[in-house]
Each structure stands twice: as C-alpha cells, then as structure tokens.
Amino acid sequence: MNDNRIRFLVIATILGMLLTACxxxxxxxxxxxxxxxxxxxxxxxxxxxxxxxxxxxxxxxxxxxxxxxxxxxxxxxxxxxxxxxxxxxxxxxxxxxxxxxxxxxxxxxxxxxxxxxxxxxxxxxxxxxxxxxxxxxxxxxxxxxxxxxxxxxxxxxxxxxxxxxxxxxxxxxAEAGTLASAFEQRKQQLIQTHANQINGTTAAVVTGFRDDNASVFAAESGIGQIVTSLGFTYSPQATVVAAGAQNGIANVSFERITTSVGDAEVLFLGSDLNGGLSPVVTALQQTQLYRDLPAVRANRVGVFKPQVTGYTDANFALDQIEQTLTGMQG
CATH class of the missing domain: 3.40.50.1980 (Nitrogenase molybdenum iron protein domain)
Structure with a gap:
C-alpha cells in the first residue's frame, strides 16, 4: 500500500469518526x-x-x-x-x-x-x-x-x-478544528517533502464546463488558494485571464489556452474524486495547442477535483498534488 493511499485512509477515518460520532x-x-x-x-x-x-x-x-x-x-x-x-x-x-x-x-x-x-x-x-x-x-x-x-x-x-x-x-x-489541524499537518508535510519541486514553480488549474471552452481558475478561487498556500507561484497569465471572473473562473476558447496558461510549469486538470476527466477536458487534451503547452510537453500535469466543497475535496487535492510532484522527481 503506497503512502498516498495510507494518508487517504487516515483522512477518511477522521471523517468517518466525525460522521458517526454522537x-x-x-x-x-x-x-x-x-x-x-x-x-x-x-x-x-x-x-x-x-x-x-x-x-x-x-x-x-x-x-x-x-x-x-x-x-x-x-x-x-x-x-x-x-x-x-x-x-x-x-x-x-x-x-x-x-x-x-x-x-x-x-x-x-x-x-x-x-x-x-x-x-x-x-x-x-x-x-x-x-x-x-x-x-x-x-x-x-x-x-x-x-x-x-x-x-x-x-x-x-x-x-x-x-x-x-x-x-x-x-x-x-470542535469537529471543524480537528479537520483543520489534520489538513494543516498534511499540508506542511507536503511542503517540507517537496520544497524543491514547489519553490519558484509556476502552476495553473484548468477544467472544462462548456463545450470547446477551457475553464481557467484564479489564484483566489478555492483550489487556487490551496495551490498557492503550498508555495507555488500562480500563473500570471491565468491571473490576468481570470481577473474579475465570476466565482474566480474564466471560460476561454480552446484557441486561447496558450495565452491563458502557457506560462505554467505545472498544470492541474479538473477531475472528479475518482480522477475521471470530463468530456470537455478530454477534448481539450486532443488539441495540438494543449499538447504544445510547456507543462504538457514536460509531462508535468496532474488532476484533482477543483471545486472544493470542504475538507474531503481539499485532502484529495493534496494527495493528487503530491502524486504529481513525486513524478517530477524522476
């Protein structure tokens, strides 16, 4: 059983204890x-x-x-x-x-x-x-x-x-405090383990909600806050594109993907909790413009659920980010 799986089970156990507690x-x-x-x-x-x-x-x-x-x-x-x-x-x-x-x-x-x-x-x-x-x-x-x-x-x-x-x-x-403490401990562990991969690295988050449109997340979005709290530099291009966008998400045509996240050294794609990609994200992956992105060509692409509803989603994001960073060590 790998370390990520063990950590996921620990978090799941904490959440399960809260759910069944009297x-x-x-x-x-x-x-x-x-x-x-x-x-x-x-x-x-x-x-x-x-x-x-x-x-x-x-x-x-x-x-x-x-x-x-x-x-x-x-x-x-x-x-x-x-x-x-x-x-x-x-x-x-x-x-x-x-x-x-x-x-x-x-x-x-x-x-x-x-x-x-x-x-x-x-x-x-x-x-x-x-x-x-x-x-x-x-x-x-x-x-x-x-x-x-x-x-x-x-x-x-x-x-x-x-x-x-x-x-x-x-x-x-009290339950919220337990969740927050466990999440912060998990985050600090990730920061310490992967400082070399994180510090000075530019990252961006992209998913897809509309046909032929990439949804670019701002640094101020829920998932953007997690990414930047780890020490990543958020993509300046994505920041400009998503500035003032509703809910911190800007929808751009596939043709604009290069000027929206082309400066990202690490790219995270939106998925569900099983790591499954939406048809829109899959379609984006088939375009030559996506394949030519520096992060894609360097094989520095990860996936996680970008809509953070609470600690379950946040911890899943940390697990997926660590998996991506571990791959960058090779």
Missing part, C-alpha cells in the same frame, strides 16, 4: 437557550443579515446545494434531505450515507418545498443561489440559514471559512 461540538453566536424540556436554541446571523434562531445541536438538517451537503458530511452531520449529488463527486462512505436520503433540490431548479417540509427539518441550509422569495418560504418551514456563495474572485468565501461557518451553525466547531 453529540455535538460547541458553537459561536448569541446564546438564546430555552428552559424546560424544549430543545436549546441560539441566535446566529446568516449572510443575508437575517438573525436566525437555530437549535444548539440540530438533528434534522436539510441542505439545498451540494457544497452544503459535503460541508455537513465533513463535519459529521448526515442530512435528512439533500441537494442532488453524483457518485463520482463523493466518497464511498458518503455515498452510502446519502443513498436513502431524499433529494429535495437540484442544481438548476428551486428546492422542492413539499419534499423539504416532509422531512420535518429543524434547520435548513440554503445558498444565495436561491431566490429570496423561495428563501422566505423555506423560513416558513424551519429555521433557514443562508450562505452567500455568489461572490466571485477575491471576494468569494473560501472553502475553509465556509466550513467554519457551517460548523458554527451546526454546533460542530
């Missing part, structure tokens, strides 16, 4: 505990500026977006209603947990209110992608906390900050 961690916010036999509550303020009275230890959480589903799972909370999810973007453990959980929201349509109400939630986690009118109706069903994920570029909430935010609402700050 009780809840402490949280911030304004205390508003109730007396008697009623569930204890407290008041928090969501990203819409709304004060929301939530349970101290929520038991029946509904999520209306995949990134919130992954965030809650990472913190050891199994939702009773979830946004649509794909097996390739979750671990086997999470897939088993979600297998019988009703899907109450898609990525392209508003949440199904009747399905959500049928789960008797004591907390709903929504995003700024939801219409304000819909959010108002969600609040009629149960306390609803809204996370702003619409801001792009440098203004976007980072994945780690979002995890801490969810941990506070869910009463899982």
């Amino acid at each position: 009780g809840s961690g402490g949280g911030g916010g304004d205390d508003n505990d109730t007396a008697g036999g009623a569930a204890e509550t407290r008041t928090v303020t969501d990203d819409f500026g709304t004060q929301v009275t939530v349970p101290v230890a929520p038991q029946r959480v509904v999520t209306t977006h995949f990134l919130l589903t992954m965030g809650t799972l990472d913190l050891g909370v199994a939702p009773v209603g979830t946004a649509v999810w794909a097996p390739a973007n979750v671990t086997d453990r999470y897939a088993a947990t979600l297998a019988d959980v009703p899907v109450v929201a898609s990525q392209t349509a508003e949440p199904e209110l009747e399905k959500i109400a049928a789960q008797s939630p004591d907390l709903i986690l929504a995003t700024s992608f939801n219409d304000e009118q819909v959010i108002g109706r969600l609040r009629e069903i149960a306390p609803t906390y809204v996370v702003d994920v619409s801001a792009g570029g440098a203004n976007a909430t980072s994945w780690s900050e979002r995890t801490s935010q969810l941990a506070d609402v869910l009463g899982r700050t």
Whole structure:
C-alpha cells in the first residue's frame, strides 16, 4: 500500500469518526437557550443579515446545494434531505450515507418545498443561489440559514471559512478544528517533502464546463488558494485571464489556452474524486495547442477535483498534488 493511499485512509477515518460520532461540538453566536424540556436554541446571523434562531445541536438538517451537503458530511452531520449529488463527486462512505436520503433540490431548479417540509427539518441550509422569495418560504418551514456563495474572485468565501461557518451553525466547531489541524499537518508535510519541486514553480488549474471552452481558475478561487498556500507561484497569465471572473473562473476558447496558461510549469486538470476527466477536458487534451503547452510537453500535469466543497475535496487535492510532484522527481 503506497503512502498516498495510507494518508487517504487516515483522512477518511477522521471523517468517518466525525460522521458517526454522537453529540455535538460547541458553537459561536448569541446564546438564546430555552428552559424546560424544549430543545436549546441560539441566535446566529446568516449572510443575508437575517438573525436566525437555530437549535444548539440540530438533528434534522436539510441542505439545498451540494457544497452544503459535503460541508455537513465533513463535519459529521448526515442530512435528512439533500441537494442532488453524483457518485463520482463523493466518497464511498458518503455515498452510502446519502443513498436513502431524499433529494429535495437540484442544481438548476428551486428546492422542492413539499419534499423539504416532509422531512420535518429543524434547520435548513440554503445558498444565495436561491431566490429570496423561495428563501422566505423555506423560513416558513424551519429555521433557514443562508450562505452567500455568489461572490466571485477575491471576494468569494473560501472553502475553509465556509466550513467554519457551517460548523458554527451546526454546533460542530470542535469537529471543524480537528479537520483543520489534520489538513494543516498534511499540508506542511507536503511542503517540507517537496520544497524543491514547489519553490519558484509556476502552476495553473484548468477544467472544462462548456463545450470547446477551457475553464481557467484564479489564484483566489478555492483550489487556487490551496495551490498557492503550498508555495507555488500562480500563473500570471491565468491571473490576468481570470481577473474579475465570476466565482474566480474564466471560460476561454480552446484557441486561447496558450495565452491563458502557457506560462505554467505545472498544470492541474479538473477531475472528479475518482480522477475521471470530463468530456470537455478530454477534448481539450486532443488539441495540438494543449499538447504544445510547456507543462504538457514536460509531462508535468496532474488532476484533482477543483471545486472544493470542504475538507474531503481539499485532502484529495493534496494527495493528487503530491502524486504529481513525486513524478517530477524522476
């Protein structure tokens, strides 16, 4: 069993322990505990500026977006209603947990209110992608906390900050601390082991969401922050291309790939959690312009899931980055 596999199993064990642990961690916010036999509550303020009275230890959480589903799972909370999810973007453990959980929201349509109400939630986690009118109706069903994920570029909430935010609402700050400590330790180990491959090396991240378009990530994106925190220099070309782009991602035609990431000495391609590439990325790989990129010609290309929803994705990225750097030693 190789070192990367062992590390992945260690991280999976930590996440599994959190998912099956009983009780809840402490949280911030304004205390508003109730007396008697009623569930204890407290008041928090969501990203819409709304004060929301939530349970101290929520038991029946509904999520209306995949990134919130992954965030809650990472913190050891199994939702009773979830946004649509794909097996390739979750671990086997999470897939088993979600297998019988009703899907109450898609990525392209508003949440199904009747399905959500049928789960008797004591907390709903929504995003700024939801219409304000819909959010108002969600609040009629149960306390609803809204996370702003619409801001792009440098203004976007980072994945780690979002995890801490969810941990506070869910009463899982201790669990978040455990995850953050393990991730930081793993990251420092990688930095120390591969300093020669990282220092002074220019990197870029590219995936594909639209036909015949490469999606170039900014340094300020969630995955860009991980790459630069390791010590990589982020591609100046990619920085210019993605400047001001929504969510820190710029879509460019295949013909512009040379002027978008041609200065990268290491290139990371977007994949799912199994390392599978999308048809758009596969099509990009078939172009001569891609094959002529310096990183490709030097065989310095890695893959990881670039949409970082939480610590599962972040740790997978570290594993894949280390695999790429190990290959560069040869």
